[in-house]
Amino acid sequence: MKHLLTFxxxxxxxxxxxxxxxxxxxxxxxxxxxxxxxHYNVFNSKMITGQxxxxxxxxxxxxxxxxxxxxxxTQDSKTSLGLxxxxxxxxxxxxxxxxxxxVKEIKExxxxxxxxxxxxxxxxxxxxxxxxxxxxEQKPLVVSFTRRLxxxx
Numbered sequence: 189m190k191h192l193l194t195f196x197x198x199x200x201x202x203x204x205x206x207x208x209x210x211x212x213x214x215x216x217x218x219x220x221x222x223x224x225x226x227h228y229n230v231f232n233s234k235m236i237t238g239q240x241x242x243x244x245x246x247x248x249x250x251x252x253x254x255x256x257x258x259x260x261x262t263q264d265s266k267t268s269l270g271l272x273x274x275x276x277x278x279x280x281x282x283x284x285x286x287x288x289x290x291v292k293e294i295k296e297x298x299x300x301x302x303x304x305x306x307x308x309x310x311x312x313x314x315x316x317x318x319x320x321x322x323x324x325e326q327k328p329l330v331v332s333f334t335r336r337l338x339x340x341x
Contacts, residue, residue: 223262226258227257228331228333231253247305253305254306258271259320259322271322271323274320274321279316282312291303292304308339316334
């Protein structure tokens with residue numbers, strides 16, 4: 189689906205607004221490392237349509253969050269769309285238990301981005317650690333952030 193990235197971004201705008209109501213501080217959704225920027229967001233899997241879930245073999249459920257990750261590069265005042273990279277994600281709860289998070293690469297005509305899913309309980313806090321190594325590079329870009337996850341009714 190060529191426009192899945194556009195759909196996900198459109199879904200994330202209200203999700204970010206709602207998430208900020210439930211969070212103690214402003215939500216950061218990107219981190220820049222020189223020319224590269226790692227973009228990330230976490231939202232409930234029920235926000236995607238059944239058709240998109242079927243296409244990309246994603247599970248929609250009230251207790252599953254999706255982690256959306258993309259990597260862009262800005263050169264000569266132009267920013268690329270999502271670039272290929274080696275992406276790994278760790279999800280660590282308050283008990284310091286690390287949950288396995290499988291990352292799926294989504295390739296579209298103009299962009300590559302990544303989705304991972306995580307089953308959680310209501311009001312569960314997680315620290316996410318994302319490591320991105322851009323294609324053709326060796327130095328990892330590491331992002332760490334926390335989110336409180338809620339189940340959808």
